[in-house]
Amino acid sequence: MTKSSELPMTSLGHVTPLKAEFFNRDPRQVARALLGKLLIRKTPSGILVGRIVETEAYLGQGDAAAHSAAGRTARNSVLFGPPGHAYVYFIYGNHYCLNVSCLPDGVPGGVLFRALEPVAGIQQMAKARGIELARESDVKKISSGPGRLSEALGITRDRDNGKSLVSPRSDLRIVDDDYRVRRVAITPRIGIVKSAERPLRYFIAGNPFVSGRSRQD
DNA sequence: TACATGATGCCCT
DNA sequence: GGGCATCATGTAG
Numbered sequence: 733m734t735k736s737s738e739l740p741m742t743s744l745g746h747v748t749p750l751k752a753e754f755f756n757r758d759p760r761q762v763a764r765a766l767l768g769k770l771l772i773r774k775t776p777s778g779i780l781v782g783r784i785v786e787t788e789a790y791l792g793q794g795d796a797a798a799h800s801a802a803g804r805t806a807r808n809s810v811l812f813g814p815p816g817h818a819y820v821y822f823i824y825g826n827h828y829c830l831n832v833s834c835l836p837d838g839v840p841g842g843v844l845f846r847a848l849e850p851v852a853g854i855q856q857m858a859k860a861r862g863i864e865l866a867r868e869s870d871v872k873k874i875s876s877g878p879g880r881l882s883e884a885l886g887i888t889r890d891r892d893n894g895k896s897l898v899s900p901r902s903d904l905r906i907v908d909d910d911y912r913v914r915r916v917a918i919t920p921r922i923g924i925v926k927s928a929e930r931p932l933r934y935f936i937a938g939n940p941f942v943s944g945r946s947r948q949d
Numbered sequence: 950t951a952c953a954t955g956a957t958g959c960c961c962t
Numbered sequence: 963g964g965g966c967a968t969c970a971t972g973t974a975g
Contacts, residue, residue, distance in 0.1 A: 825967065826969085
């Protein structure tokens, strides 16, 4: 509330930027709590805003699917650092995925952003994705998927890996606009082989912008 | 230095 | 529903 005046998004009304403490806990709690929050990207040509509708938790220890499972390396070091920082990695030769570090400095863990519901800067995001907004349903192609949302927001490893998501000066932040999530669904994570059965994927039940199979509640 | 693999998305059938 | 592009990273040799 105190910082809301710093953000040029008066059209969205009252918002509260999340602080580092929000991320200083178990990734499962963070993944659940992030649903309904707004991810905000400031660019030279405008503000991009998306509501977080789908996340996945990656536990530092005892989670074979997590990048941090085999210990600290140059690539995954952000996951071992302080909470509230962006961990961006390149995957399948084509896509970037955005995560946020959780837990105290020295303890690995993170949350993957899997899907956003476009809120503002929709035209600019569609352009970044190279898609035409011909029909209403085309909006769902903008940021329904981890690689898609990264492309929509212009997120890359060089530009964003290691960046704070809780600094007032950061061009990438998360805020709370008091949006109420009605119902949360929990399922196994998508696209992994190890620890594939663990229910660590969280999404807003019934939200049409959730990626892949949004059924189940 | 070489090689296998992956927290994906797109296009084709 | 399935195949494939495409490359950074980690590990083996």
